[in-house]
Amino acid sequence: MYERAESPFMPEETSRPPSNLRILSLNCWGLKYIAKLRNERLSEIGNQIAAADPPPDIIGLQECWTQQDYNVIREKTRHLLPYGKFYFSGIFGGGLVILSRWPIEESSMTQYPLNGRPAAFYRGDWFVGKGVAYARIRMGPTRRDIAEVFCTHLHAPYEVEPHDSYICHRTAQAWEITKLMRGAAERGHLVIGLGDFNMTPLSLAHRIIETHSPVRDVWRVLYPNSSVGAAKDKVEQLRNVPMPNAEYNITKNGATCDSALNTWRWNKAHSQRLAKGENVQIEPTVDDPNAKRLDYIFFSSGSHHDASSKQSSAEWTLKEANVGMTARHPSLYCSLSDHFSVEATLVRNLDGPLSAPSNGPYALPETYLPIEIYDEILATISKYDARERTQRRLRLGHFGFQFFLTVGCLIGVWWVPHNYVAFILMLISSLSLSVGVIDGLMGGLFVGSELRALKEFEWEVRNTKDRALARAEKSDLPRTS
Incomplete structure (x- = not known):
């Protein structure tokens, strides 16, 4: 659902290009019927966003599943x-939302070609139709005042890499959103990619x-x-760094998950105390071995062209980044997600004429x-392709x-002497045919669709590898540039 506010101030605001831009990304954990205290938590998420300073x-x-x-x-x-904009996708929705201070001129929802398996219904990735929510946001009157925003939630890892059976899916999804963001950057616009990428x-x-x-x-900038x-x-133990505490993980490592x-x-004892209404406090100096960063903001600055020097320069620069929404619910004392x-x-560099962007x-x-690395991706595709053909x-x-x-x-049924035996045989035949048809549809239709998506992904990787080889040979550069 796209909603437009009836505000008399919006035309004036869009006529004044912003000098800075505050961005926020949050996985809300809003699974209907599954996520605990969902209504209370998401309501408080709205309260804390409204009270944020700076706004x-x-x-x-992500995971805002319900209207x-x-x-x-x-x-x-x-x-x-x-x-x-609330984005619709898949059988149960995509769980993606984009909110903006300025008008959303265009939007789309692009589903990932590779996105889980229907047989893994207990995981649900295939059913929710994960993809990329896109919004073209008009921040001012000129072409330089456009931001292209991409919000996503990549396939969850269920095992540790490289043993994760869905690594091929997540790799292909990263490849897809990369193409979309590169296309936006080539249009000269500010590009913002954000979401729960489920990657380290x-x-x-x-x-x-x-x-x-x-x-x-x-964060890495x-x-x-x-x-x-x-x-x-x-991978962290090989870096031989000291065990971080919880505060360090949040302020320096950018850990957004498993803090x-x-x-x-929390463990069962702390959770039980919290459920009884006790405001349990954890010292920020406690060791934090499990926290990691799965949520990201990526950006690429729009460029502007200086006609006198015939050079392009970055228009947006990064001022600060932080982990937020750490405050707990005021009465339930639980984390908001x-x-x-x-x-x-x-922060925007407003030097140069705002009305003279490049035309191309x-x-x-x-x-x-x-x-x-391309060979590694191709090997992963080949391994997964063989697995799915066996599954089919x-x-x-x-x-x-x-x-x-x-x-x-x-x-x-024709030969049995008793009716109850005939009933049992009819029941078995009905159940077996139902199970067989479902499995046949998965093998014949879904796996076939997945194999074709794999072929497209494989072609793109091979094509990119060939270009990389050609450039290395042309410039006589090492092949591991």
Whole structure:
């Protein structure tokens, strides 16, 4: 749902280009029927956004699944963020929301071609239709006053990389949103990518985003030596850094998930005390081995062209970034979500004529990952392709088995001497045919669709690898540039 505020001040506001921009991204944990205290928490999320200082200008929300929760947050923040869009996707929705101080001129919802498996219904990624929510936001009268915002929630990891069976999906999703953000940057606009990416810093998905598009992770711009995983993870232990406490993880490592300060990650004893209404406090100096950063804000500055010097310069620069929404519910004493928010402030360089943007697309320099990384992605695709082909054969074989079992039961009905035996055979035949048809549809239709999406992804990776090789040979550069 797209809502426009009837405000007499909006035309005046859009006529004055902003000099700074406050951005916020939060996974709300708003799963209907599953997330605890959902209504109370999301209502308080709206309250705290409305009371934020400095106030946000653009917000991306994830796991805001219901129109009801969206409307509650909209009502509480309408005076700050008069424009909003609730994005529809998949069977149960995409859970994505974008709120803005300025008008949303265009919007779209792009579903990821690879997005989980329907057989894993207990995980739900396939059913919710994950993708990229896009909004083109008009902040002023000129072309330079456009921000293109991309909000997403990538496939969740259910095992530790590289053993995660969904790593191929998440890699393909990172590739897709990277293409969208690069296209926006080539139009010369400010690009903002935000959301719960379900990846750790410098992982494969993270490197794809920062290599194949000009966007940068705001946290690593300010804190380049921040953690690249939870302290308990092998990748962090190899860095040989001291065990961080909870406060350090929030202020320096940008940890938004699994923090020791988040009540939804507490042990059973603390949770029981909290449920009884006790305002349990955790010292910020406690060791925090599980906290990690899964939520991100990426940005790429719009560029403006100086006609006298014939040079382009960055228009937006990063001022600050922080983890926010750490305050707990005032009466329930629980955290507002199982994630904290990530927030950033961009500052605008207003030097140069605002009314004279470039007329054409910007030529962005091509950058590439090391060649062996493309080989790694291709190997992952090949491995997953073989797995899914095996799954298709098994599912179609299961359909054939259940079909013949159904036929056998129906034939057996003719020969049984008692009605109750005939009833049992009919029940078995009905159930077996139902299960077989479902498995047959998954194997014949869904897996076939997934294999075709894999072929598209594979072609793009091979094509990019070939360009990287050609550039390396042309410039006589090392192949691991």
